Amino acid sequence: MAETTFQQFRNPLARLRRAAATQPDPTAARDRIRWLAFRLAFGTWLLMAVGSATRVANAGLACPDWPLCYGQALPWTQMNLQVFLEWFHRLDAGLLGLGTLGMVVMALGARRSLPRWVPPVTVLALVLIVAQAALGALTVTELLRFDIVTAHLGMALLFFCTLLTLGTALLPHRGMGSAGALRWLGGASAIAIYGQSIAGGLVGSRWALHQCLDLAQLCGTVHGHLLGIVPAVVLPATLLGRAWRTPALHPWLRRLRWAIAGLLGLQLLVGYGTFRLHLQIEPLTVLHQAVGAALLGSLVVFTVLACRDGQTGNQHAAIADPTP
Numbered sequence: 044m045a046e047t048t049f050q051q052f053r054n055p056l057a058r059l060r061r062a063a064a065t066q067p068d069p070t071a072a073r074d075r076i077r078w079l080a081f082r083l084a085f086g087t088w089l090l091m092a093v094g095s096a097t098r099v100a101n102a103g104l105a106c107p108d109w110p111l112c113y114g115q116a117l118p119w120t121q122m123n124l125q126v127f128l129e130w131f132h133r134l135d136a137g138l139l140g141l142g143t144l145g146m147v148v149m150a151l152g153a154r155r156s157l158p159r160w161v162p163p164v165t166v167l168a169l170v171l172i173v174a175q176a177a178l179g180a181l182t183v184t185e186l187l188r189f190d191i192v193t194a195h196l197g198m199a200l201l202f203f204c205t206l207l208t209l210g211t212a213l214l215p216h217r218g219m220g221s222a223g224a225l226r227w228l229g230g231a232s233a234i235a236i237y238g239q240s241i242a243g244g245l246v247g248s249r250w251a252l253h254q255c256l257d258l259a260q261l262c263g264t265v266h267g268h269l270l271g272i273v274p275a276v277v278l279p280a281t282l283l284g285r286a287w288r289t290p291a292l293h294p295w296l297r298r299l300r301w302a303i304a305g306l307l308g309l310q311l312l313v314g315y316g317t318f319r320l321h322l323q324i325e326p327l328t329v330l331h332q333a334v335g336a337a338l339l340g341s342l343v344v345f346t347v348l349a350c351r352d353g354q355t356g357n358q359h360a361a362i363a364d365p366t367p
């Protein structure tokens with residue numbers, strides 16, 4: 044005999060079955076947030092490269108007002124390479140802001156089917172991008188003051204790392220339990236590369252290399268970045284050495300080892316080239332920024348995956364090939 048509505052209400056099993064049928068798919072919500080977080084991270088990486096190009100092209104004040112450019116959303120009549128770089132930088136930043144707001148709305152809407160930490164982390168990303176927009180406005184109104192320009196880079200990198208942490212923590216993943224101390228080494232390496240990027244940002248925003256070579260001024264700022272190479276190389280090199288000696292390392296961590304090694308080598312080469320050629324090849328300076336950010340991002344992803352390596356159960360879904 045069919046259950047009456049009253050019986051169904053009293054019967055907990057029937058209630059659970061009904062609830063399962065009506066609840067949103069938890070995997071779908073995770074997948075959507077992860078998808079968006081990784082795309083926003085890519086957009087941020089691009090934005091940082093465009094920001095560096097804007098600086099080396101002396102285009103930081105090409106749009107004299109903020110948030111519009113010459114009082115317009117699209118300044119056709121004033122358009123040249125410098126205006127385009129600054130205008131495109133703002134456009135990309137605006138799209139990232141909207142995307143982050145969308146991610147917060149999605150996370151709050153699906154909060155019941157997401158891990159509890161996800162909505163607060165999306166809100167943190169929103170706070171960071173709002174602070175970033177405020178710093179962006181200050182760089183214009185304060186006429187590219189070097190400390191604000193450097194803080195603008197530091198905040199962009201923090202936002203980038205937050206998005207990558209969020210996306211990586213939501214990846215379907217089954218750990219192998221072999222990462223051990225690699226998570227600490229990964230975290231320490233990421234901090235060293237972040238610090239080295241800020242030190243580099245100071246050199247760039249103060250035009251310190253030019254000043255040091257031409258006027259023997261601000262050489263301390265340049266030397267700070269050169270000294271920073273020591274921890275920025277020793278820590279990732281120790282991480283890589285240890286990772287290469289770790290048996291049965293997760294396939295994703297093994298692939299990331301190669302990416303980190305390649306990006307570190309490339310960054311040292313590009314940095315050396317930038318220095319030796321006295322910043323005369325502008326795309327090289329932009330590449331130095333872009334590779335530095337990619338290296339930091341790879342270390343963040345490595346660290347999050349190494350932290351999750353202890354979770355040897357099936358997390359969300361198994362990966363395709365977890366065998367060494």
Ligand code: HEM
Nearest residue numbers: 095239240243244246247275310311314315318328332335
């Ligand atoms: C892992 C190591 C390194 C990292 C993460 C790093 C990161 C950075 C970053 C983020 C900038 C700011 C770029 C910009 O504002 O557009 C920078 C600037 C700079 N870096 Fe590095 N760097 C590293 C190694 C080196 C090395 C080995 C050298 C040279 C021997 C070097 C020389 C420079 C110079 C000269 C600048 C100033 C560029 C300018 O004034 O436009 N860097 N670095």
